[in-house]
Structures are given as structure tokens and as C-alpha cells.
Amino acid sequence: MASPEQDLGPVLDKDGVRLTVDDAIATVTLANPDKRNAQNPALWRALAQAGRELPGSVRVVVLRAEGKSFSAGLDRQAFTPEGFDGEPSFIDLARSDDPTLDGTIAEYQEGFTWWRRSDLVSIAAVQGHAIGAGFQLALACDLRVVADDVQFAMRETSLGLVPDLTGTNPLVSLVGYARALEICATGRYVTAEEAVSTGLANIAVPGDQLDDAVRDLAAAILAAPRDAVIETKALLRGAQERTYDDQRAAERAAQARRLRDLAGVGE
Numbered sequence: 001m002a003s004p005e006q007d008l009g010p011v012l013d014k015d016g017v018r019l020t021v022d023d024a025i026a027t028v029t030l031a032n033p034d035k036r037n038a039q040n041p042a043l044w045r046a047l048a049q050a051g052r053e054l055p056g057s058v059r060v061v062v063l064r065a066e067g068k069s070f071s072a073g074l075d076r077q078a079f080t081p082e083g084f085d086g087e088p089s090f091i092d093l094a095r096s097d098d099p100t101l102d103g104t105i106a107e108y109q110e111g112f113t114w115w116r117r118s119d120l121v122s123i124a125a126v127q128g129h130a131i132g133a134g135f136q137l138a139l140a141c142d143l144r145v146v147a148d149d150v151q152f153a154m155r156e157t158s159l160g161l162v163p164d165l166t167g168t169n170p171l172v173s174l175v176g177y178a179r180a181l182e183i184c185a186t187g188r189y190v191t192a193e194e195a196v197s198t199g200l201a202n203i204a205v206p207g208d209q210l211d212d213a214v215r216d217l218a219a220a221i222l223a224a225p226r227d228a229v230i231e232t233k234a235l236l237r238g239a240q241e242r243t244y245d246d247q248r249a250a251e252r253a254a255q256a257r258r259l260r261d262l263a264g265v266g267e
Contacts, residue, residue, distance in 0.1 A: 012053050017046035024059040025218055033067025038075040039133045041087050044165075047111030047137075054120075059226055060218045061115065063141055064125040064211075071134025073155060105164055112166040115140040118234050121221050125214045126150050127207055136167030139174075142233070144200065145214050147207040151189045152200070158187035173240065174199050231258060 012019035016032035028050050030037040054061070065071060075084075083089025093101055115122040124138040127147035132155045138144055154171075156163045163171075163184060171180045175198045183190060195201035205213045221229065231254045239247055259265075 012046070012050055014049075015040075015042040015046040017043055017050055019050040019053060021055060021058060024057055024222055025062065026054055026058045026060070027062045027064060030063075030065035030071055033065075033069075035075065036067065036069040036072035036129065037065050037134070038072045039137075040075045040078065040084050041108060042084070044108045044111035048114070051111075051114035051117075059120065059229070060221055061120050061122045061141075062125060062214055062218060063115070063122060063137070064214070065127070067128075069128035069134075070124075070126045070130040070150070071137060072129055073132030073134050109164070109166050112137060112140040116142060116237070118237070119230055121229065121233065123214055123217060125210050126152075126201075127210055129153075132156055132163070133165050136163055136165040139167045139170040140165075143202050143217065144195070145210065145217060146192050146195055146201045146204045147210045148192045148204050149207055150192045150195065150201075150204070152183075152195060153187055153189050154184045155187045157184050171200075227261060228258060 010018050010020050011026075013031075016030060016035075016037065018029040018031045020027050020029075028047070030043075032038070032043075077084060078090050081089060081091055083092065088096075088104070093104055096104070121143065122141040123143045123145060124141040125145050126138050128149055129151050130138050131151075131153045135152045135154050138152070154163055154167070168180070168184075171183070175183070179198060182188075190198075190200065192201065192204035196204050202217075203213060235247075235250055235254055238250065242250060
């Protein structure tokens with residue numbers, strides 16, 4: 001897939017993650033195609049750093065990946081006794097006390113949490129395999145545009161683990177409890193057609209049209225006033241937790257803010 005940010009100097013380029021910024025659009029690229037963008041703790045920390053490095057001008061963040069696969073998931077070296085250089089192996093983590101283990105997993109999750117910030121809209125452009133941690137990274141974004149060859153799978157349960165990189169909440173929200181359980185418990189592939197029909201993906205396109213489709217979606221989002229998008233996103237994100245009457249009240253309060261802002265009237 002051609003790189004949409006190839007003419008821009010990177011703000012960050014480390015551990016398989018590259019961040020570039022072009023005015024209101026930032027692009028985070030998984031840049032280790034030789035390993036099918038397999039993930040490890042260093043990559044997760046780089047993803048978290050990318051979120052911290054975003055300038056205030058950014059309104060849309062695009063997550064993409066080089067090569068044929070979006071991400072093959074966790075690098076299997078994590079399961080070896082030696083693990084990764086400078087990192088505790090998973091075997092070492094399993095022997096640690098509960099606070100240490102919990103804190104370590106929480107640190108790993110930080111690379112997955114900022115994509116739904118209220119002041120941003122994030123779009124994952126997903127092609128080929130998005131397995132395990134790769135699936136969860138795509139789920140971390142607000143929207144997903146997929147190539148017609150995409151294959152999502154949640155393989156953690158098949159390995160005796162659970163999905164722990166923030167993917168369970170958005171998966172249930174998107175496809176419902178029963179289908180989410182079946183996807184996780186079986187570890188099966190979810191194709192582009194099923195992803196779109198169940199709401200897991202917003203749109204599927206041929207692979208050579210993926211960048212263009214994401215670019216068009218980003219442009220459409222940027223066409224709306226920033227504050228209106230932020231307020232709308234907050235309303236929709238909180239809708240499932242609010243009662244009907246509470247959501248009505250939230251709508252009224254948000255609209256009052258927008259009307260006053262448009263009219264130049266202070267609260």
C-alpha cells in the first residue's frame with residue numbers, strides 16, 4: 001500500500017512506529033512489514049508516545065500499516081524464556097506479584113487507550129491479517145476502513161490467554177455480546193463482508209483503494225466544525241451508559257453550548 005505521508009518528515013520514528021503530521025491529519029504507521037508488524041512492548045510504548053507527541057492542530061489520526069498485513073499480533077518471541085532484549089519475558093511476568101503484573105499490563109494498554117480521545121477522530125486502515133493485538137489495535141480506533149482481503153481474529157483465548165489490550169469493550173459494543181464471545185472463544189477469522197455487515201468495519205474497499213477511501217473519510221470529517229464534532233462524539237460515546245432521559249439532557253446541554261458559541265454569547 002502506498003504511503004500517504006511519504007513526503008513528510010516524521011515526528012516520531014522508532015520501534016516499528018512512525019508518526020507524521022500534515023496540519024489537521026496525523027498518520028501513525030506500523031512500519032515493520034518484514035515481521036508482518038508483529039507487536040512487542042517497545043512498539044506499545046512507541047504507540048503511547050505517538051499519542052503524546054500529537055500537536056493541538058490534529059483533528060484526525062489515521063492508523064495504517066506497511067506491507068501485506070496490518071499486524072500479525074503479538075510477536076511469539078514473548079513466549080520464549082529469553083523474551084525481548086531489555087524486557088521481562090512473559091514467563092518472568094507470570095512469576096511477579098499481582099501489583100507488578102497489573103501495572104505492567106496497564107503500561108502496555110497505554111498504547112491503545114488514547115485513540116478515542118474526545119478531541120480526535122481516529123481511523124484504522126486495515127488490510128490483510130489483523131490478529132490478536134492487531135485486531136485490538138484496530139478496535140482502539142473510532143472508525144475502521146478495511147481492504148477486501150482483511151482477516152480479523154482474536155486468538156488470545158486459543159493460546160490460553162484473554163484479550164487484554166482494551167479490545168473487549170469496543171468489540172462487544174460493535175457486534176454484541178454473543179457474537180463477541182463466539183469470535184473470541186473460537187479464534188476464527190472475520191472477513192471484510194462480515195466486518196461491514198456486523199458494524200465492525202465502516203466500509204470495505206479493494207486494497208488498492210484503501211488509502212483513497214481513508215483520505216475521503218478524513219476530509220469529510222474535517223469539513224465539519226471541530227467543536228461540533230467533539231460534542232457529537234462525546235454524546236455518542238456516553239449514550240450507552242446514560243438513561244434515555246439523561247441522554248436527552250446531555251443533548252440539550254451540548255446544544256446550548258453550541259448555540260451560545262455560534263452566537264458569540266458567553267455562558
